[in-house]
Amino acid sequence: AAGVIQSPRHLIKEKRETATLKCYPIPRHDTVYWYQQGPGQDPQFLISFYEKMQSDKGSIPDRFSAQQFSDYHSELNMSSLELGDSALYFCASSSPSLAGETQYFGPGTRLLVL
Amino acid sequence: SQQGEEDPQALSIQEGENATMNCSYKTSINNLQWYRQNSGRGLVHLILIRSNEREKHSGRLRVTLDTSKKSSSLLITASRAADTASYFCATDEKSSGDKLTFGTGTRLAVRP
Numbered sequence: 762a763a764g765v766i767q768s769p770r771h772l773i774k775e776k777r778e779t780a781t782l783k784c785y786p787i788p789r790h791d792t793v794y795w796y797q798q799g800p801g802q803d804p805q806f807l808i809s810f811y812e813k814m815q816s817d818k819g820s821i822p823d824r825f826s827a828q829q830f831s832d833y834h835s836e837l838n839m840s841s842l843e844l845g846d847s848a849l850y851f852c853a854s855s856s857p858s859l860a861g862e863t864q865y866f867g868p869g870t871r872l873l874v875l
Numbered sequence: 876s877q878q879g880e881e882d883p884q885a886l887s888i889q890e891g892e893n894a895t896m897n898c899s900y901k902t903s904i905n906n907l908q909w910y911r912q913n914s915g916r917g918l919v920h921l922i923l924i925r926s927n928e929r930e931k932h933s934g935r936l937r938v939t940l941d942t943s944k945k946s947s948s949l950l951i952t953a954s955r956a957a958d959t960a961s962y963f964c965a966t967d968e969k970s971s972g973d974k975l976t977f978g979t980g981t982r983l984a985v986r987p
Contacts, residue, residue, distance in 0.1 A: 792973075794974060794975070796975075796977075803963060803977040803978060803979050803980055804918065804963070804965075804975075804977045805977070806974040806975060806976065809972070809973070809974055816973075817972040817973070817974050819974060849915065851917070851918060853918075853975075855973075862905065862906050862908075862923060862925075862967055862973060863908065863920055863923050864908070864920070864975060865920060866910070866917050866918040866919070866920070867917060868916065869916070869917050871915070
C-alpha cells in the first residue's frame with residue numbers, strides 16, 4: 762500500500778540558509794500535518810492543512826511557512842536556518858472519510874544545520 | 876508542559892516476556908494513538924483507541940484507556956527482539972482540532 766513520501770530524506774544546510782521539505786500524502790488523503798522531532802525529544806506539532814487551507818498551527822517559528830497544493834502535496838519552507846532547527850521533520854496524512862482519525866507518518870526528513 | 880507523560884522512560888526485558896508501557900495525559904481527548912519508532916526513523920501507527928472505548932486488541936498488542944484517570948497502557952505480549960523501539964502515545968485533544976500531542980516515549984529493549 763502506498764505510504765506518505767517525504768523528500769529529501771536527508772538535508773545538510775548552513776546557518777542562515779533556506780530549506781524546502783516536501784511531503785506527498787497517501788492517495789486520497791486530504792489532510793497533511795507537519796511535526797518536528799529534536800534529538801531525544803518527542804514529536805511536536807508544527808502546522809496542518811485540510812483541503813489546501815491551513816487548519817491548525819502549533820509551535821512553528823515565523824521563519825517557517827508551509828502550504829498545501831492542488832494535488833494535496835505539501836511543502837515546508839524554512840528560512841534563516843538556525844542550529845536549533847536540526848531535527849527530524851515528519852509529515853503525516855489522514856482522511857476523515859477513509860482513515861478516520863489515524864495519522865500515517867512518512868519516514869521523515871533529517872535536517873542538519875551546520 | 877507535556878500533554879502526555881509516559882512511564883517507564885526505559886524498559887529492558889527478556890524475549891518472551893510481556894512489556895507494559897503507561898501514558899498519562901491532562902486534557903479531554905477524542906482519541907489516543909500509540910506509535911512505534913525505531914531509532915531515528917519514522918513513526919509507525921500501532922493502534923487507535925477512542926475516548927468511548929476501554930480496551931482494544933491488535934495481534935500481540937493490547938491497549939487500555941481510562942478516561943477518568945486520563946491514562947492509557949500498551950501491553951506487548953510475548954515480546955520479540957524486533958519489538959525493540961521507542962513507543963509513543965499521542966492524544967487528539969478535544970479543544971485543539973485534530974493535531975496530535977505526543978508523550979515523551981518509552982524506550983523498550985528486548986534482549987534475545
